[in-house]
Amino acid sequence: MSLLKQHKKTVLIILVLLITMGISLSFALKKDETVAKLNGEAISKDELYSEMVAQYGAATVDKIISDKIVAAEAKKQKVSVKASELTNEIEKLKASYGGEDAFNQALESNNTTLAFLKQDLKNYLTIKKLLEPEITITDEEMKTYFDENKDSFAKAEQIKASHILVPDEKTANEVQQKLTDGGNFAKLAKEYSTDDSTKDSGGDLGYFAKGTMVAEFDDAAFGLAVNQLSKPVKTKYGYHIIKVEAKKEAQEANYNDSKDKIKATLLDQKIESEYTTWLEAKKKNYKIENTLEEA
Incomplete structure (x- = not known):
């Protein structure tokens, strides 16, 4: 899920810094309240806020706009993600990490939570459902991928x-x-x-x-x-x-036994490569004003 990884990177770098810290501080602190001091000189919450907005604000707003377009397109096309589908993806991730304990440690080391990951996964699965009908994967592409990655399909x-x-x-x-x-x-x-x-x-x-x-x-x-x-x-x-x-016993790679896995991998790759083009085309249907980006 390379697109998901891309989203997670954005989420972790931008939203954790800007939204988690910023919004939680806005509840905890009064206007101009001090968040740190340097040689006795106060650094206020507003100064922190301004710095974070200057560094991450435009990109964060752009991501929020993108997510809202995805949600609007999903509503138009009556696309939704079931709770069972989300649970299934979480279980796959747990298995890939070697169990629930390792999975939870990975969440902790990435400074994120299960609820946060679920929201990101839900967005990814929505994008996947929106783009999948427009994507074609040929037998030739699948066979080429198998030949180039044969070792990974051996058991x-x-x-x-x-x-x-x-x-x-x-x-x-x-x-x-x-x-x-x-x-x-x-x-x-x-x-x-x-x-x-x-x-x-x-x-x-x-x-x-x-x-x-x-x-x-x-x-x-x-x-x-x-x-x-x-x-x-x-x-x-x-x-x-x-x-x-x-x-x-060990088993050599078998193309027919690997087709489902190959197709899923190629689908994820094509979604990643075509998502930006799809999103830019959809943006033309919406009136968008991002004042931070313009600034």
């Missing part, structure tokens, strides 16, 4: 594994002995594992490809047969006992 070997993580070797040996004596792996994971993200699901890590985990864990896990238990494996996190539950 590496994967295994499905569970683990029990404990802090020391003594505890690891104790757990392994209980497993050797017929103990239930899932129950022992709930009892002993210090991995809070997996212990309640019996230590289940799902499927993962080689190179996903730390080297010591990776080497041990991919060396096991299905249903085989590892000896205690030491990593920087502690000691792991690993059980492999299933395997998926």
Whole structure:
């Protein structure tokens, strides 16, 4: 979603600085109230506001105008984004980051919120619905893209594994002995594992490809047969006992299996390249006055 990334960059750089800081300050501060001091000299809220408007105001207003045109065109064409579609996109993003925790950390590191991201996603999906009927993707384009990016469509070997993580070797040996004596792996994971993200699901890590985990864990896990238990494996996190539950062999890239993904990728690329042209054409149908831009 390169267009979405472009929007997010604008949002993060401009709106977070101008709107989040500026509007929140307008509620918290009175006119001319001091926001900082330099050698005793006051820097007022109005001075801050003026500086931010001078730097970011025109671009921010232009983005707001663009968003309003998108909304108006969506209303004309009876285009809307369902809550379920938005939720589906959020879930895809979470999966791409490796789970909800990593996704939330990404939001935090980018100084944004889920509500803010949802609004941006909604705008992107609206643009996508408006432009998609005007876009053509040929079989030749798809085949060319596949040939040029074949490695990205190949599937590496994967295994499905569970683990029990404990802090020391003594505890690891104790757990392994209980497993050797017929103990239930899932129950022992709930009892002993210090991995809070997996212990309640019996230590289940799902499927993962080689190179996903730390080297010591990776080497041990991919060396096991299905249903085989590892000896205690030491990593920087502690000691792991690993059980492999299933395997998926590596697969070469297959064009027919990749067509949906290729089409979606090319569609996003074409939306990004054609959005500006589409927007400029639509602007001619509206009376627009941006005094900040004119200034």
